[in-house]
Amino acid sequence: MNNTYNEKIMYKTLSNGLHVILVNKKGYTKSHALFMTPFGAMKNKLVSENGDVLTFKSGLAHFLEHKMFEADNGGDVMDEFSKIGVSANAYTSYNETCYYFTTSYDIEKPLNILLDFVQELTITEESVEKEKGIIVQELRMYKQMADMRFVQEIFASMYEEHPLKDDVGGDEDSVNSVTVDDLYDCYRINYHPQNMTLVIVSGEDSEKILKIIEGNQDLKNFPDVVKVSDYDYKEPTTVKREHYEFKMDINQKRYGIGYKLNGIVDPKVRFKKDISLKMLMEMYFSSSNTLVQEWLDERIINDSFVYDSEYGRDYGFIIFASETDKEDVLKDKLDKAINELINGELDEAVFESIKRRLIGSNIRLMNRFEDFAMALAKARNIGVDFFESIELLKDISLKDLEEVRKDIDLSNVCDVILSEL
Amino acid sequence: MRKFKLENNVNIQIIKSDKFKTDHIAVRYVLDLSAKKASARSLLAMMLTNRTAKYPTNKELTNYLDMNYGINVFMNTYSLGGGHLLDVRTSAISDLYIENDSLNKQLDLIDEVVFNPLVDSEGLFDDELFEEAKMILLSKITRRNDDPATYAMDKACKLFGKGSLFSVSVLGSEEQVQALTKEMVKDAYYDMLHKARVDVTIISSLPEDEVESCVRKHKFAYETSDNVGIFYDYKINDAVSEEETRRIDQTSLILGWYSGIKPIDDEYYALKLANIIIGGDSTSFMFQEIREKNSLCYNVYSSVFSIDGFMVAYAGISYENKDKTAKMMRDIIEEVKKGEIDEQLETAKLLYCNSLLTQYDSASGMLNFEYQQNILGLHRNLDEVIDRISAVTKEQVIDVVNRLTYLGEFTLKEVNDNE
Numbered sequence: 064m065n066n067t068y069n070e071k072i073m074y075k076t077l078s079n080g081l082h083v084i085l086v087n088k089k090g091y092t093k094s095h096a097l098f099m100t101p102f103g104a105m106k107n108k109l110v111s112e113n114g115d116v117l118t119f120k121s122g123l124a125h126f127l128e129h130k131m132f133e134a135d136n137g138g139d140v141m142d143e144f145s146k147i148g149v150s151a152n153a154y155t156s157y158n159e160t161c162y163y164f165t166t167s168y169d170i171e172k173p174l175n176i177l178l179d180f181v182q183e184l185t186i187t188e189e190s191v192e193k194e195k196g197i198i199v200q201e202l203r204m205y206k207q208m209a210d211m212r213f214v215q216e217i218f219a220s221m222y223e224e225h226p227l228k229d230d231v232g233g234d235e236d237s238v239n240s241v242t243v244d245d246l247y248d249c250y251r252i253n254y255h256p257q258n259m260t261l262v263i264v265s266g267e268d269s270e271k272i273l274k275i276i277e278g279n280q281d282l283k284n285f286p287d288v289v290k291v292s293d294y295d296y297k298e299p300t301t302v303k304r305e306h307y308e309f310k311m312d313i314n315q316k317r318y319g320i321g322y323k324l325n326g327i328v329d330p331k332v333r334f335k336k337d338i339s340l341k342m343l344m345e346m347y348f349s350s351s352n353t354l355v356q357e358w359l360d361e362r363i364i365n366d367s368f369v370y371d372s373e374y375g376r377d378y379g380f381i382i383f384a385s386e387t388d389k390e391d392v393l394k395d396k397l398d399k400a401i402n403e404l405i406n407g408e409l410d411e412a413v414f415e416s417i418k419r420r421l422i423g424s425n426i427r428l429m430n431r432f433e434d435f436a437m438a439l440a441k442a443r444n445i446g447v448d449f450f451e452s453i454e455l456l457k458d459i460s461l462k463d464l465e466e467v468r469k470d471i472d473l474s475n476v477c478d479v480i481l482s483e484l
Numbered sequence: 485m486r487k488f489k490l491e492n493n494v495n496i497q498i499i500k501s502d503k504f505k506t507d508h509i510a511v512r513y514v515l516d517l518s519a520k521k522a523s524a525r526s527l528l529a530m531m532l533t534n535r536t537a538k539y540p541t542n543k544e545l546t547n548y549l550d551m552n553y554g555i556n557v558f559m560n561t562y563s564l565g566g567g568h569l570l571d572v573r574t575s576a577i578s579d580l581y582i583e584n585d586s587l588n589k590q591l592d593l594i595d596e597v598v599f600n601p602l603v604d605s606e607g608l609f610d611d612e613l614f615e616e617a618k619m620i621l622l623s624k625i626t627r628r629n630d631d632p633a634t635y636a637m638d639k640a641c642k643l644f645g646k647g648s649l650f651s652v653s654v655l656g657s658e659e660q661v662q663a664l665t666k667e668m669v670k671d672a673y674y675d676m677l678h679k680a681r682v683d684v685t686i687i688s689s690l691p692e693d694e695v696e697s698c699v700r701k702h703k704f705a706y707e708t709s710d711n712v713g714i715f716y717d718y719k720i721n722d723a724v725s726e727e728e729t730r731r732i733d734q735t736s737l738i739l740g741w742y743s744g745i746k747p748i749d750d751e752y753y754a755l756k757l758a759n760i761i762i763g764g765d766s767t768s769f770m771f772q773e774i775r776e777k778n779s780l781c782y783n784v785y786s787s788v789f790s791i792d793g794f795m796v797a798y799a800g801i802s803y804e805n806k807d808k809t810a811k812m813m814r815d816i817i818e819e820v821k822k823g824e825i826d827e828q829l830e831t832a833k834l835l836y837c838n839s840l841l842t843q844y845d846s847a848s849g850m851l852n853f854e855y856q857q858n859i860l861g862l863h864r865n866l867d868e869v870i871d872r873i874s875a876v877t878k879e880q881v882i883d884v885v886n887r888l889t890y891l892g893e894f895t896l897k898e899v900n901d902n903e
């Protein structure tokens with residue numbers, strides 16, 4: 064039980080290595096289960112115990128996610144969920160692949176379906192070929208979404224080797240080259256229970272749920288886990304393309320800028336620096352500051368202005384993007400603003416208000432089963448407890464922000480322009 | 485749960501719940517939807533929650549919200565059949581977790597946003613605020629057009645709903661936004677506080693008596709109207725087929741039907757279930773036939789516009805497969821009419837009920853469900869709705885599918901750089 068937020072949480076590692084996190088939400092009917100492997104599009108290379116580099120095709124994690132839903136009789140696992148009235152789905156990001164369902168009925172059947180289909184891959188050459196047409200249409204759907212494509216091009220400008228340069232789904236060529244063997248190899252290495260986390264946020268009793276999970280897992284045997292470690296990409300510190308322009312059938316020009324930063328290996332240090340940098344960004348670029356309002360008043364940006372920052376193990380970035388007709392002016396303004404963020408005075412009152420907003424936002428997150436489950440799983444992946452992370456946030460001081468900005472090198476920068484045809 | 489009316493006929497509903505970490509208030513103003521007034525109302529919604537007389541800059545308002553652990557305040561506009569909904573929402577961390585006087589702060593904030601806008605002595609909105617909101621509204625319209633799937637759906641709705649309120653966009657057109665004046669927005673503001681039907685729903689962990697006593701200190705509007713209609717007449721025209729071309733990577737194909745069934749009709753739940761069977765889920769005929777068996781697309785679905793009585797089907801495909809996909813969609817409707825849907829119907833009932841139960845376990849889902857019941861005058865609770873869904877027969881589903889009139893198709897064709 065976490066008394067501060069009245070959340071009843073149970074953490075358990077099963078004998079096969081599967082990490083289980085159960086949250087009992089009093090007064091709720093529904094349950095949300097999330098089964099996560101920390102294998103996403105960012106891990107298209109891994110290193111085996113004997114030092115061999117294992118290479119996966121671009122988009123393979125996403126292709127595998129599609130094919131996991133194939134039942135052993137050739138049918139579709141989604142049908143099994145639907146027949147008991149349960150909505151299920153999955154997604155692949157750069158950092159992980161997740162399978163999940165939400166139900167307001169008894170959790171036992173869908174939970175067993177989830178555990179069973181994610182823990183067994185049964186595919187045929189024919190079904191893999193058939194899936195290619197579907198995935199190609201998915202890639203085309205995202206490719207014609209201007210904002211998604213635009214952000215992707217900023218990453219493609221920043222990175223030379225790192226998989227962030229590619230779309231999560233790969234490209235049409237990489238998808239069309241996938242074989243049954245590629246998928247089995249990828250599955251064997253990345254879906255062992257020891258690597259995976261199961262999070263369930265539910266109105267149902269946690270002890271009951273744990274028994275269902277243990278009952279399911281006790282019947283299964285798994286081969287020894289394939290021990291792999293992260294691959295160190297030979298990513299240069301400089302950006303791949305300093306300036307890039309492309310066109311789409313749109314009516315409003317877009318301008319974006321990306322600053323390439325170094326990654327941070329230690330997860331706890333990274334977590335703190337990541338929050339500190341995000342707070343700095345909020346202090347300068349949210350409506351807590353007058354800067355963005357001034358740019359709106361001068362019609363340099365509109366409501367599409369977005370900013371983001373992130374530190375990973377082997378990457379880091381700050382990006383900005385907006386619809387604009389005044390890209391040169393915006394470039395100049397952003398350049399001055401980001402230098403001010405590094406060198407300017409930090410306003411303590413604004414810092415305090417942003418800290419409170421973020422604390423509130425973390426408390427709100429516990430209302431949303433899907434986001435709560437995701438936050439718990441992600442926190443576990445990086446080795447920081449979710450509730451501990453709220454306490455860390457409370458403890459962050461202006462000194463931490465000073466600390467993080469000292470390390471930021473703004474010299475590796477690129478910009479991208481998307482224009483009308 | 486408690487329901488009562490204020491002296492000015494504002495409908496109040498209080499739901500006591502301590503399962504959320506936040507307290508929530510929704511204030512809904514509904515006016516008759518009008519193409520001429522749509523843009524002014526959308527602009528109004530954007531301005532009211534951006535800054536106020538007490539917080540004359542967005543920074544000052546943001547700092548106040550942030551210092552209170554991120555109180556949320558939003559105002560959006562939607563079409564609600566023949567009604568135009570102006571929807572004010574606030575939420576704040578419950579006093580159970582942070583001593584914040586959450587309910588009173590939200591009620592005061594709604595007063596500030598609704599009754600204390602940044603206007604001059606003649607009631608005209610601040611110049612800078614007005615021009616900024618206009619620029620942003622124009623950007624929103626452009627952005628919708630830049631997204632091919634959204635653009636195609638907007639065009640299809642205009643095509644199928646030609647001559648009716650179904651074709652009206654709540655954002656308005658670029659020309660309408662350009663032509664907006666501060667006087668028009670002042671009129672829209674007057675209508676909101678004098679001519680709308682107003683419903684307030686509150687979810688709080690506090691006892692209902694305490695919430696009622698707090699709420700009664702506020703008025704939410706000066707006057708209200710009970711004569712706002714959300715249903716409208718629609719004359720079915722001959723089926724149409726239109727095609728447009730853009731330099732995009734995928735073709736959007738949209739087919740439309742009209743059912744004439746409203747959510748107050750007995751057949752409504754049969755229509756919702758028919759939609760799930762046709763294209764509303766991964767077990768649906770469209771998903772299975774078009775995506776899974778023929779690999780023609782990634783995204784395919786059908787959807788019902790509940791209050792308007794329209795149904796549309798969408799698929800993102802290669803243009804060469806357009807005719808094949810459209811035929812499959814029409815054939816599926818004919819197939820469902822033959823009635824071999826026993827298994828699909830049972831699945832659809834389970835899925836629909838699960839979705840309602842799941843939504844009701846969130847504050848926004850609860851607010852939406854209760855409002856829908858109130859505005860329709862049905863006042864059914866969740867159990868009653870689930871009983872009605874469970875009682876739908878196969879014959880009723882076949883009957884509603886037989887009542888679907890085909891309206892035509894709209895295609896947004898992809899053209900590659902090589903063509």
